[in-house]
Amino acid sequence: MVTLLTVLLFFMVVGAIIAVETKDLLSSIICVGAVGFGVSIAFLFLRAPDIAITQVVVEVLVLVILIRATISRDVTAISGDREFFSMTVSIALLLVIFIFGLEVFKSFPQFREPVFTTMSDASTNTYIQRGLIQTGAANLVTSIILDYRAYDTLGEATVLFTAILGALAILRAKARKRTTDSSEGNSDQ
Amino acid sequence: MGQKLTPGDSRSNLYNPQLGMTLIVKTVTRWVKGFIFLFGVYIVLYGHLTPGGGFAGGVIIAGAFILLTLAFGKEAALERMSKTVASEFDSLGALMFLMLAWLGLYFGGPFFVNFIQRNLPGKRFHLFSAGNIPLCNIAIGIKVGTSLFMVFIILSVLRVVVKKGERRMVQMKRRGE
Amino acid sequence: MIYALCLVLFMVGLYGVVTKKNTVKIVIGIIIMEYAVNLFLVLLGYRKDGVAPIIDEGTSVLKFSQLAVDPLPQALVLTAIVIGLGVIALMVAICIRLYERYGTFDITEMRRLKG
Numbered sequence: 001m002v003t004l005l006t007v008l009l010f011f012m013v014v015g016a017i018i019a020v021e022t023k024d025l026l027s028s029i030i031c032v033g034a035v036g037f038g039v040s041i042a043f044l045f046l047r048a049p050d051i052a053i054t055q056v057v058v059e060v061l062v063l064v065i066l067i068r069a070t071i072s073r074d075v076t077a078i079s080g081d082r083e084f085f086s087m088t089v090s091i092a093l094l095l096v097i098f099i100f101g102l103e104v105f106k107s108f109p110q111f112r113e114p115v116f117t118t119m120s121d122a123s124t125n126t127y128i129q130r131g132l133i134q135t136g137a138a139n140l141v142t143s144i145i146l147d148y149r150a151y152d153t154l155g156e157a158t159v160l161f162t163a164i165l166g167a168l169a170i171l172r173a174k175a176r177k178r179t180t181d182s183s184e185g186n187s188d189q
Numbered sequence: 190m191g192q193k194l195t196p197g198d199s200r201s202n203l204y205n206p207q208l209g210m211t212l213i214v215k216t217v218t219r220w221v222k223g224f225i226f227l228f229g230v231y232i233v234l235y236g237h238l239t240p241g242g243g244f245a246g247g248v249i250i251a252g253a254f255i256l257l258t259l260a261f262g263k264e265a266a267l268e269r270m271s272k273t274v275a276s277e278f279d280s281l282g283a284l285m286f287l288m289l290a291w292l293g294l295y296f297g298g299p300f301f302v303n304f305i306q307r308n309l310p311g312k313r314f315h316l317f318s319a320g321n322i323p324l325c326n327i328a329i330g331i332k333v334g335t336s337l338f339m340v341f342i343i344l345s346v347l348r349v350v351v352k353k354g355e356r357r358m359v360q361m362k363r364r365g366e
Numbered sequence: 367m368i369y370a371l372c373l374v375l376f377m378v379g380l381y382g383v384v385t386k387k388n389t390v391k392i393v394i395g396i397i398i399m400e401y402a403v404n405l406f407l408v409l410l411g412y413r414k415d416g417v418a419p420i421i422d423e424g425t426s427v428l429k430f431s432q433l434a435v436d437p438l439p440q441a442l443v444l445t446a447i448v449i450g451l452g453v454i455a456l457m458v459a460i461c462i463r464l465y466e467r468y469g470t471f472d473i474t475e476m477r478r479l480k481g
Contacts (some may be wrong), residue, residue: 042408068341090384116436127437142237
């Protein structure tokens, strides 16, 4: 189990490195798809079928959106990174964050021993022991997101609504503007 | 893809070979799209008993429409669910979720209380159980599905390809020297 | 070990965000970071030889409570995935808008902040 997850995570890290480093945008997007499906398989091994289903479908939609956004643009490959000095500084900062992250992980519980097994007053104990009686739903994840923590879901709906509204506003303003002063916009370029 | 259609012949563009992808993709889509939609509805309705729920089912329903858009072109999807209908369903899902929360206040309890389960609990492990969790699932499914369909339509319909390659080439050349 | 690999995945995404010049590459880096965080939260709830947090009709609740994995991170991640999709759509829309404005995906050429 642990070795399988390790192999899967190595696969995802390799895919992510290729996705970040490759020159062609289309192959980069496809590598992101590989990472996403790897995450989905990992969810399935971690006994989380709900989010495995959601992750597969969301991954497909992300791929479609990204490909539709970048295909048929005349520029797909921008070579070269930033300047040498800023690259060095940012890589040093990343190393510092990595080392501090490893230090933080020492205070976390061991893998395969979650917090609620050792702490008796964790809220998960209530959800697991009384969830079926109190809400009547056999799927505890659904009973949490729609009953115990429904405020979270309400906030999620609000954020999704706002994001869609933002995308609509950003793309629609351009379309209206193009009809009025497209000649001016072309001339000043 | 990319052809202008006159508004009159929108019904016939399902079989227009000029639009959309190849014949194989169109045929498979015609057979599969109903099953994908049905699977999404199943995932939403049985979300409180089996893996799934409003989020996963809503995304699957949106995926059925997006498959239609990709295979037949955007007119085929828009004549099944236009943008105004999609935005109305979007608001309807959010309002339905909020109304279920307010009804908890009305029936004597806190906001978001599961009042149906409290008053008349159904038989466990059956479809009509768990109070208003299935109703909330349906609301979330409508909301998520139509939102994602709408964002895809926005990104694909209002897409404008700008031909400014010349300017960029000049700039790249200048940077190279 | 597994937590460290998850952190490495996060770091790869952060490296892409910090050092790349292409806006689509930056979006890809943010997507990879999001995957790493989601995976880490679910990893925290896994229990040895656990079962999915869905009660079968036959099993008793007491026996189930000694086997089930933590459903709370799964519920939080489930909402986070869908929010992530909406945010990715918003970012892609901003990228398209910038492309229409400047004719490039390169952020170092987007000098003019006016308009």
